[in-house]
Amino acid sequence: MATGFFVATPTMISILQSCTAEPDSWQPIILTTEQGVVLTRLVSIILPNTDDLPSVTDLNVPQFIDRYVDEVFAIEDQDHFKTAFDKTIALVKPTTESDITTISDEDYMTLLDNHMLLKDVIDEEREADIEFKGLTVSEFLNKIKSMTIKAYKTTQEIGENVLVYDPVPAQYFCGDLQELTGGKDYSL
Numbered sequence: 001m002a003t004g005f006f007v008a009t010p011t012m013i014s015i016l017q018s019c020t021a022e023p024d025s026w027q028p029i030i031l032t033t034e035q036g037v038v039l040t041r042l043v044s045i046i047l048p049n050t051d052d053l054p055s056v057t058d059l060n061v062p063q064f065i066d067r068y069v070d071e072v073f074a075i076e077d078q079d080h081f082k083t084a085f086d087k088t089i090a091l092v093k094p095t096t097e098s099d100i101t102t103i104s105d106e107d108y109m110t111l112l113d114n115h116m117l118l119k120d121v122i123d124e125e126r127e128a129d130i131e132f133k134g135l136t137v138s139e140f141l142n143k144i145k146s147m148t149i150k151a152y153k154t155t156q157e158i159g160e161n162v163l164v165y166d167p168v169p170a171q172y173f174c175g176d177l178q179e180l181t182g183g184k185d186y187s188l
Helices: 002-017 034-046 063-073 075-092 105-115 125-128 137-153 157-160 179-180
Strands: none
Touching: 034 063, 034 075, 034 105, 034 125, 063 075, 063 137, 063 179, 075 105, 105 137, 125 179, 137 157
């Protein structure tokens, strides 16, 4: 597991640094345009804008997720991801002909509230078909949440300007996180 972390971290950072497209002009690589719109809205709700921090869209988190799925996921996992994405979109759209850009934030929040399950809650979709090899909607949304948080925390902006940044960690401190860093996590 530790080896995987050290191998995956440089890959994640290089993918994230290569995501420099303007949010309005972004064209997804592996996702459809509709999936890109939904992904952008979902990540913006998972980590909403604040006055103190840059937004997930300003830091190109949706672009990172699209590129990460394209470059890191195995083909079969990409297919599972896209299939689960389509099932998720079907839940939020009133009809298949509906324009995805007209869906409200409240509709997305309802989707997340109803399908993003806590750790100990039973996933009824998984329980209904235990042999299903793909992602359930709940598993998919939790994966999006996890990827969003990891991508956000891995950006240079957050790593250097928000979290505690120590580019060459040389000392080990033992103590209260509040005392050592003001309650902030280390970026590396």
